[in-house]
Amino acid sequence: MPENIDSILSQYSRTLDELIPILQDVQSEFGYIGSELVKKISRYLRISENQIYGVASFYAQFRFTAPGRNSIRVCLGTACHVRGGATLLEMLERGLEITCGETTPDGRFDLERVACLGCCALSPVVQINKNIYSRMTVTKLTELLKVYE
Numbered sequence: 001m002p003e004n005i006d007s008i009l010s011q012y013s014r015t016l017d018e019l020i021p022i023l024q025d026v027q028s029e030f031g032y033i034g035s036e037l038v039k040k041i042s043r044y045l046r047i048s049e050n051q052i053y054g055v056a057s058f059y060a061q062f063r064f065t066a067p068g069r070n071s072i073r074v075c076l077g078t079a080c081h082v083r084g085g086a087t088l089l090e091m092l093e094r095g096l097e098i099t100c101g102e103t104t105p106d107g108r109f110d111l112e113r114v115a116c117l118g119c120c121a122l123s124p125v126v127q128i129n130k131n132i133y134s135r136m137t138v139t140k141l142t143e144l145l146k147v148y149e
C-alpha cells in the first residue's frame, strides 16, 4: 500500500463532495486507482466501494487498472467520429476483449477514448503511445497492433 495515500486523504474533509477531487489526486499520484486505494478512500469517506465505482464510471478520466505496456487512444471527437472512429473502437474492444479504461490480461495494451487529438484533418486518428496514426481503417489498425509487443 503506497504510503502517500494517507497524506492525500488528510487534505480533504470526509464528505462525498470530495470524492472526485480525491480520485483525481490519487490517479495523478499513482497513475491509476487500484483496488487497495479504492478501499482506503471508501473507508475514509465512509461510503461503499461500489458507490465509488458508480460515481467514477461517469468520468472517462479515471483508470482502475494498471496501464498496459502500450496505450491506445481512439479519438471520438466529431471529425473522427463521423469518419469511423467508433468502428475502430468497437473493433479494438472486440479484438482485445477489453473495454475503455481497461488493460488486457497480458498487460500488452490499455485502451481509452479521447475527445480530440488536435489533428482533425487526418481523421480518423488513433494514438498508440506517443505515435499518431492518421486516416485509420480496421485493416490498417489490425496490422499496426502486430508491431507492438
Ligand code: FES
Pocket (backbone or CB within 6 Å): 075, 076, 077, 078, 079, 080, 081, 115, 116, 117, 118, 119, 120, 121, 123, 125
Ligand atoms: S476529432 Fe479526432 S483529432 Fe480532432
